[in-house]
Amino acid sequence: MKQSKISHSYIVFNGSVLLSLSILILSIAMPEMTLKYLKAIQNFLSVKLSWFFTLSVTIIFFSVLFLCLSRFGEIKLGQDHTTPQYSNISWFAMLFSAGMGIGIMFFGVGEPLMHFLTPPNATPQSVEAAKEAMRITFFHWGFSAWAIYGIVAIILAFFAYRHDLPLTLRSAFYPILGDRIYGRFGDIIDIFAVVSTLFGVTTSLGYGVLQVNAGFNHLFNLPISLTTQIIFIAVITMFVMLSVISGLDKGVKILSNTNMAFALLFLAFILILGDTTELLKALVENTGNYISHFVGDTFKLYAYKKQNDAWLGGWTILYWTWWLSWSPFVGLFIAKISRGRTIREFVVGVLFVPAGFTFMWMSFFGNSAINFVLNGYEKLALMVNSDVSLALFIFLEKFQLSSVLSLVATIMIVLFFITSADSAAIVMDMLCLRGSDKKIKWQRVFWAVLIGVISAILLWLGGMAALQSMTMITALPLTLALLGSIYGLFKALNIDLHKKDSQNIIVASFARGGSKDWRGRLRGIIEHPNKDDAREFLNEIAFFAFSEVCDEFLKNGLTAKLNFEPEKNKIELNVRLGDEREFIYGVRLVRAEAPDYVSGAMYYRGEVYLSEGGQDYDVIGWSKEALINDMVEQYAKHVHFLYKVRQI
Structure with missing residues (x-):
């Protein structure tokens, strides 16, 4: 469209x-x-x-x-x-x-x-x-x-x-x-x-x-x-x-x-x-x-x-x-x-x-x-x-x-x-x-x-x-x-439901990078990062993870584009797939209210979003490998979704 x-x-x-x-x-x-x-x-x-x-x-x-x-x-x-x-x-x-x-x-x-x-x-x-x-x-x-x-x-x-x-x-x-x-x-x-x-x-x-x-x-x-x-x-x-x-x-x-x-x-x-x-x-x-x-x-x-x-x-x-x-x-x-x-x-x-x-x-x-x-x-x-x-x-x-x-x-x-x-x-x-x-x-x-x-x-x-x-x-x-x-x-609407069914947003630490990543993931959950910490994650870990995946798509002959907008606190990967629906995977920093047991009223989340919008899970604290795994997993689900749509 x-x-x-x-x-x-x-x-x-x-x-x-x-x-x-x-x-x-x-x-x-x-x-x-x-x-x-x-x-x-x-x-x-x-x-x-x-x-x-x-x-x-x-x-x-x-x-x-x-x-x-x-x-x-x-x-x-x-x-x-x-x-x-x-x-x-x-x-x-x-x-x-x-x-x-x-x-x-x-x-x-x-x-x-x-x-x-x-x-x-x-x-x-x-x-x-x-x-x-x-x-x-x-x-x-x-x-x-x-x-x-x-x-x-x-x-x-x-x-x-x-x-x-x-x-x-x-x-x-x-x-x-x-x-x-x-x-x-x-x-x-x-x-x-x-x-x-x-x-x-x-x-x-x-x-x-x-x-x-x-x-x-x-x-x-x-x-x-x-x-x-x-x-x-x-x-x-x-x-x-x-x-x-x-x-x-x-x-x-x-x-x-x-x-x-x-x-x-x-x-x-x-x-x-x-x-x-x-x-x-x-x-x-x-x-x-x-x-x-x-x-x-x-x-x-x-x-x-x-x-x-x-x-x-x-x-x-x-x-x-x-x-x-x-x-x-x-x-x-x-x-x-x-x-x-x-x-x-x-x-x-x-x-x-x-x-x-x-x-x-x-x-x-x-x-x-x-x-x-x-x-x-x-x-x-x-x-x-x-x-x-x-x-x-x-x-x-x-x-x-x-x-x-x-x-x-x-x-x-x-x-x-x-x-x-x-x-x-x-x-x-x-x-x-x-x-x-x-x-x-x-x-x-x-x-x-x-x-x-x-x-x-x-x-x-x-x-x-x-x-x-x-x-x-x-x-x-x-x-x-x-x-x-x-x-x-x-x-x-039926196509959208197929897309929704293909998105499993349950975050399992093993699936998101293996047992070696669980300590970093847990630390990210416990610490509730401030704005500077969140931007550091976006500028370093997220940027390099997105760059590697984008390069790999390009090497395999696909049209991929990396959009990094630090002033807007977001980074996005866009993969064109001909006449079929494009794949979008992005991370944006979102300000959120901290729980009572944490010092400070607010903290920042790195929320993943796809073409249909935010997915309500936070990736701050993940390693580069874990973030790459998540991108690949979401792309696999997107490809499966396109397959299901072609059957309709």
Whole structure:
């Protein structure tokens, strides 16, 4: 696999801008015709290919679950010694804010009520309708949705952080295209990802600003009008620009943590001010109903109830295509912030934690709203059917401190929008930089401004519905490619397991140099060397051991290179093996905390690392012969690993 280059791809940038503007002009110039044909295609896919999307989402979910429960879960998204960059709290907050934060604000009240008022399989406004409404809502926003985001993120993070491919969508297609991802195929894939991200966020911002306007109208009697909404877009865009300039750690991270704090506070208010006991009972029962019906609901296509085809296409299939069309953006962003986590840790964090929070949110808001309607609050039912953007604020009128809650809700909506647009600008910037960590501020600002400008134009002139339909249609080619990438991921993970099995890191003194070396080895363990002692070992024993082995490789006709970097406290041997995976053996000095019985707070270890990362054993105190033996032993294991791979 080739190493990604840190460079700006003007092909991706220019191609994305030209294609986006062309689609925008078409949507504005011929809105009715464009919408007609796009809707026809979308309806065709929903009806004729509902089985395909259902089966695909099922495969994706069970693939992610298998990754978590199998031995693949032990593999890190990064080298073996890599540690996560973000704390669990910040990580949860960022992935949730980018993935679904704004959605649950918009639909937390609306969707459960809509299913309650017009259920597919129950009598409207009955107890059975209430149960079905919550189960369907959980199904649409639960494990399946997060599995779609998760599988894309795993594929991208695995190939980027463990195999040094670019952190862009093109790397997900490496199992299919191989090194062609570095050429025109890769550029086309990344252009597709940029345009999909741009229009996905644009349509969400365009529709979501309606809820912001509704909140300010409810609080301050601000008029609901196009002019007001465009002003809101302009203000939000300015905040997005400030956030993208600040960077991921100072922008999205802080915003996401703030979002999560507000969300937990808001959720607690609804729970405490509402019927607390009944809401907690509803949460437990809703979760149980969702889990017990999960397999049946997953495969439910109403093959024996044709009149529900329209409902299926307008709800479940619509959601599946929406999550799939958003997966390049959200998956890439989640991959960006997930380096250093094991696949099992990643799946638990991405699949179960956000889904659990979503279940609480939908239960506390949805069940409260249903109970209000059952007890005669018809105003809420009428509002859900006429203007769902106002439903949340009409709902909050039934609580004490309703004005405070409405203000908090409006602030949360604005913050979630800023976070989503900021995350999208960062992702589009990465795609144009071929996954590099290099930051081009003008480019991030450009994308942030373009998101705002397109949202305002489409809101003013129409065309939002056409772009939304087009975004859904992109789910078909993306799903086909994603299924192929999943197969390639499992194949690559299987190879990594063979590599892991070939590495036996048990350090036996006899095997590491024979009985003559045991005193030196024991002395190295007892003494806990300081920095000077560790550097002396690296400069003398390690350097001469590595030099001898490197010379021997060269004498035998192999391409070997010794990289000695004393300023970085490491030495590395690299052996090229043609088209097969190269052999890397290195030693680096690592500062560690000393045990209590040793004088001095810190000491240094000489840790061995291979191509897949640190191996967690210390070689300081070993003789030159022992170190050479270890290099030869690890090379033998590498050759055995290559043999096993060729058998796959």
